[in-house]
Amino acid sequence: MENKKTIDVLNTLITINNDRIQGYETASKETEEQDLKTLFAQFTATSQKCKQELVTEVIKLGGKPEEGTMTSGKFFRVWMDVKAALTGKDRKAILSSCEFGEDTAVDTYNHALRDNIQDINAEQQKMLTAQHALIKADHDKVKSMRDSLVEA
Secondary structure: OOHHHHHHHHHHHHHHHHHHHHHHHHHHHHOOOHHHHHHHHHHHHHHHHHHHHHHHHHHHOOOOOOOOOOOOOHHHHHHHHHHHHHHHOOHHHHHHHHHHHHHHHHHHHHHHHHHOHHHOOHHHHHHHHHHHHHHHHHHHHHHHHHHHOOOO
């Protein structure tokens, strides 16, 4: 197992959590619905917790934690869709856009746990599995809220 590869895997997860933090902070400012503000604050807290654990691990390995976001490509487009949905006050569109962003986060964790398993030790695997469960729970909550809305 090579530290550089492990650090790269962990930094990818730091980046996706940075994206979630930035996205949900933006979404929270844009919506007037208190339950969504609360939901977005919970999701932000989830990613802040995950990020802190990842940063600690990267530093322990002698690496430099990633500070940026993936504001290019898919994830950036998602948050622009969220912002547009929020501007239009369309609850179902807001939740659909959030779910798409959550899909990206869950997929990133799936990739790390499936395709990079050889680059992480048992302790790191346990941490990432626990974080994956938290992110997946957030995803499922958004999906459930979206699915519960009746078509107008």
